[in-house]
Amino acid sequence: MFDQVELDRELFAALGRVDAEIARAVRDDGCGWCGGRLHRGDYPRKPRGALIAAAGEAQVVRFSFCCGREGCRRRTTLPSLRFLGRRVYLEAVVLVASVIALIRDAERGTGREVGVPPRTLGRWLGSSHPESYTARSRS
Ligand SMILES: [Zn+2]
Structure with a gap:
């Protein structure tokens, strides 16, 4: 899907x-x-x-x-619908990738599906996302 x-x-x-x-x-x-x-x-x-x-x-x-x-x-x-502040990814990518990650919840393969590294997705989703939690516990 x-x-x-x-x-x-x-x-x-x-x-x-x-x-x-x-x-x-x-x-x-x-x-x-x-x-x-x-x-x-x-x-x-x-x-x-x-x-x-x-x-x-x-x-x-x-x-x-x-x-x-x-x-x-x-x-x-100006505010923009294409760019999200200084983020390197397009705003649409941030939104769609975050929604997919949330839908899949603890999904491990989300980053591969959308081409965004899991650590970056974890940052976008905040500390409640398992990937960001894992990344923090490793460092
Ligand atoms: Zn002025």
């Missing part, structure tokens, strides 16, 4: 369009600190899609803005 999970290009294109809409709304609101005009300051990302979202690895730009007002110049990084 889970070996058929693959997030396709259309999904990531749709998530990219939503991120673009968020970017337009944030730009229109201006700088959150001083109200100054925002300028595009996108930055490159090299996200991992693991085995379930290789199509998402083409999402290489995270939208961001820099304030144009002298004395402020603060960066505004």
